[in-house]
Amino acid sequence: MTTTQVLITIVALLVIAAIGYGIWFVTRRRALQHRFGPEYDRxxxxxDSRVAAERELRERERRHAELELRDLTxxxxxxYTAAWEEIQARFLDDPTAAVRDADALVTDLVAERGYPSGEYEEQVAHLxxxxxxxxxxxxDAHEISLLSDRGEATTEQLRQAVVHxxxxxxxLLGTDVTPGAAAAHTEHHTEHHTEHHAEDRVEHHADARTDARTDDDAAVPAQRDPEDVAHDTSRRS
Structure with missing residues (x-):
């Protein structure tokens, strides 16, 4: 084999290796994109770079593989379902407490599934x-929860936090609830309690008006016809 043929063979092998590496690299990238979805873009x-981000995501996969995750009985x-229903029922009367309880319940659920329940960022990385x-x-829920702790969250933001x-x-619970369905469920639950309280307020005001009219009737003597008054006066004379 001549020197030229050797060089051609080496170049061909290098090209094949480069193509193989390129295919392998693209395949790994697509696998990360598919697995992490919006978290990959984030x-x-x-x-610092796409390569650094992908290295971090692969490190998350490695740490995740070491966890002993458990299915719920x-x-x-x-x-947990009953506890969540209680949180939604309390939202109307105390939305701040409902958000705080929702955050605590999610943290408990994360721990029971086998995820570390330490720092928030560590939870996010594993999840x-x-x-x-x-x-x-x-x-998003965590950000609103921080606003709530500072007393800066609106009622609408607190409602959104519960939905999130x-x-x-x-x-985590294993129920197939889409974000839209979750929002509709929470809005329906809140509206139901709002209507119930509104009806109670209307009935309360109606009763108050009835009581007021009764008191007024008792306080103001009944008016008599002027002719009856004159007739009684002439009789007494």
Missing amino acids: AVAEG PEARAR SVEHARTLGHYR YRTLFSD
């Missing part, structure tokens, strides 16, 4: 591997 946007699932599609809701918490809560 990591790239916040990272039917009893545990029923217990992003299998729950990336609903993780954005958790982030419910989306991740349902994902």
Whole structure:
């Protein structure tokens, strides 16, 4: 084999290796994009580079593989479902407490599934591997929760936080609840209680008006016809 043939062979092998590496690299990237979804875009946007972001996401996969995750028993699932219904029922009377309780309940559920329940960022990193599609809701809920702790959250923001918490809560619980369905459920629940309280207020005001009229009737003597008054006066004379 001549020197030229050797060089051609080496170049051909290098080209084949480069193509193979390129295919492997693209395949890995697409796998990360598919697994992490919007979390992939977020990591790239916040990272120093795309390569650094992908390295961080693969590190999350490695740490996630070391976890011993557990499925919930039917009893545990029923217990968490009942606890969530109580939170939604309390929202109208105390939305701030409802958001605080929702955050605590989600944290408890995260721990019972086998995820570390320490720092918030650590929770997010572990959850992003299998729950990336609903993780954005958790982030939004957490931000509103921080506003609530400072007394700066509006009632509408608190309602949105409960909706966001419910989306991740349902994902962790294993129930197929989409964000839209979660919002509709919470809005319906809130509207039901609002209407109930409104009816109570209307009935209360109606009763108050009736009582007021009764008191007025008792306080003001009945008016008599002037002719009857004159007739009684002549009789007494």
